[in-house]
């Protein structure tokens with residue numbers, strides 16, 4: 001089995017499985033965070049966030065998610081390096097755009113930029129919520145139970161910093177680009193594809209990518225224009 | 228339509244004495260080439276010039292010159308088999324090029340396809356992959372009745388499409404990872420789609436992929452460049468089938 005994870009198709013299989021898992025996570029993450037724009041008092045969002053931190057299923061998923069990211073990132077470096085080694089002498093003149101999409105050729109670059117964003121993103125929110133704390137997070141009572149005012153933490157960042165808003169929009173677009181290729185590629189990798197499904201999967205990939213990019217962009221845009 | 232004459236072209240080409248020597252690019256000029264000339268004929272004409280000047284002619288692979296044997300190669304202006312689509316280099320014509328243009332010609336570049344001389348690379352890695360499982364093991368016996376096993380039209384068509392792979396290696400040359408997945412998937416598919424080949428499908432996929440990895444080809448990242456550059460337009464749906472067969476083989480172990 002360990003040989004499988006190092007074989008060409010095995011390596012790719014791991015990318016695909018973790019990629020699909022991350023795709024599902026991103027949809028849940030988007031749904032929850034869209035609550036930000038539906039209630040300016042923040043009660044709705046805080047309840048959502050409270051549900052996520054107290055729900056046992058989510059507690060179980062958190063380390064699995066971290067592991068999913070870790071494997072996806074480590075294996076992405078591993079396969080890119082392996083594939084790079086397969087051509088020791090490079091071409092002088094290459095016209096790659098004639099035959100393949102930009103995103104498909106630059107998944108590691110897109111992924112690495114997403115990773116940079118991810119680190120900043122975790123420092124902005126996750127770190128403050130879980131570790132360092134923040135005066136903005138002061139507990140409040142919503143619908144009879146005590147919870148952190150996560151809404152204050154998130155909305156303050158977007159209300160006060162245009163550069164951060166733009167960074168989050170950029171992050172959303174990079175992730176969208178990653179998904180335009182990643183979505184259908186993941187199904188191709190596990191063998192779920194044929195001549196008919198290729199067209200469908202590519203269409204769904206674009207829809208998924210646009211929903212993710214637009215969905216996450218809406219949040220900072222809302223705060224830019226509303227406040 | 229009458230052919231035009233390209234008065235002058237610059238040909239920038241990879242020259243390398245043998246597998247061990249370090250190669251480099253040389254640029255030659257060539258004059259008065261008809262647009263109706265095939266690309267390989269243009270190289271023949273250039274080679275005549277070079278021989279007259281006492282220069283070693285450029286070595287390149289070719290055989291049938293009608294797009295069926297898969298011997299010709301060449302990475303021309305950044306694309307395998309040049310700027311035309313769904314053709315081999317021997318079917319490429321000079322009408323695809325412009326007056327005064329510099330045409331860059333390189334050999335297939337892949338660790339598994341080492342250069343032998345100039346533009347000729349050693350593609351025996353493909354043979355080794357075929358030897359690892361690209362066949363149907365047959366026990367000899369009486370000739371079976373042709374209609375004894377029924378095959379649907381769709382299956383027959385898909386098998387034939389996959390079987391049209393001529394083993395040229397353009398897929399490897401086109402791929403940013405030098406992956407041989409399109410070739411291997413074509414060879415696995417044309418047998419897996421037919422009842423005689425079906426029997427060994429999983430074992431075949433596993434052994435051929437293992438050989439492919441061992442020989443130093445890269446892995447597939449689904450860029451689809453292979454399909455776009457393949458002279459026979461072999462579909463990447465074959466790669467999905469290979470993935471299926473391979474994963475099924477590994478998970479049933």
Ligand code: HEM
Pocket residue numbers: 012015016017018019020022023026072073076077079080107108109110111112114115175178179181182183185186187189447448449
């Ligand atoms: C939430 C974030 C992410 C999602 C939803 C995601 C999703 C995906 C998916 C679905 C694939 C396709 C897998 C396949 O082709 O089989 C993929 C491929 C890839 N991912 Fe991500 N990914 C994310 C983050 C990252 C990060 C942080 C990196 C790394 C530094 C990264 C690097 C890559 C690379 C290099 C590939 C290409 C693999 C290949 O071309 O074969 N991804 N991703």
Ligand code: SF4
Pocket residue numbers: 391392393394395396397398399409410413453456457458459460461
């Ligand atoms: S799949 Fe196409 S490009 Fe690859 S070897 Fe076969 S014919 Fe050539």
Ligand code: FES
Pocket residue numbers: 288289290291292293294295296297298299315316317318
């Ligand atoms: S020489 Fe036979 S295919 Fe080109």
